[in-house]
Amino acid sequence: MSVHEPTLNIPILKKTVFAHRGLPTRAPENTLAAFEATVQAGGLWIETDVDIIADGTPIIIHDSTLDRTTNRKGSFYPLQQADLASIDAGSWFDRKFVGERIPTLHQLIDFINEYQLNLNLEIKQNEQGANQTIQLINAVIKELARLSPQCQVIVSSFSQPILMAFHERAPAYALGVLFERATLQSDWLTVLELCGATYAHVENEGLTHQTVEQLSMAGYGVNVWTVNDIERAKELFAWGCTGVFTDITDKMTAVLKS
Secondary structure (H helix, E strand, O other): OOOOOOOOOOOOOOOEEEEEOOOOOOOOOOOHHHHHHHHHOOOOEEEEEEEEOOOOOEEEOOOOEOOOOOOOOOEOOOOOHHHHHHOOOOOOOOHHHOOOOOOEHHHHHHHHHHHOOEEEEEEOOOOOOHHHHHHHHHHHHHHHOOOOOOOOEEEEEOOHHHHHHHHHHOOOOEEEEEEOHHHOOOOHHHHHHHHOOOEEEEEOOOOOHHHHHHHHHOOOEEEEEOOOOHHHHHHHHHHOOOEEEEOOHHHHHHHHHO
16 A cells, blocks of 8 residues: 555646756755745756655655765764754855755745745765664655645656665656666666656767657656756757756746747
């Protein structure tokens, strides 16, 4: 029996622009400031990353350490939620973001609901073993249940076991399998079917029209990461891709609307 079975519409995407970690050219990635910048730029879809800390709180962060995007070093896995208030996730980007915090998934869901946005949530490849990973999956399902019915969501991961476990517990959500160029092999249909996926999220580098056509003909939407060249985005959409993940949502959205 599934933990949660919401009645959700599978997102139907066409020329969709996903704001990759928010708008990281204007604000520190994966912070509320970056998500606010996305809203200001007219973005409708936010892509972000989630993992879990020691007390079971899911947090929004890309790396498995604090080193690159905060003023702290080392793994975040031992942290408690109370520790987040003392970690600066903004000053590395610009002094005007001093005091920006690592958001919790709870805060992100509140933000998504407030602005009536859509969400692509990437579940990170948790490094703490099966029990902690299942705890992460269950925490994500619990928080996604708080989304406004008008807000669409896709759950993605590079980890196929995570997606399979997620799908078993919450089969109503649309899933996207993340493929690097090297992992998009001849068994892609098997992988997508076993994961219960609706979308293939494929790497931009080396992607061909033929591959997009094969995925599309099999009934899967194709969302491409990470595309920061507007002419390349136009080409991908002409091939039939359903979306692109980009660091320049402001520029990409403006051009595609023109």
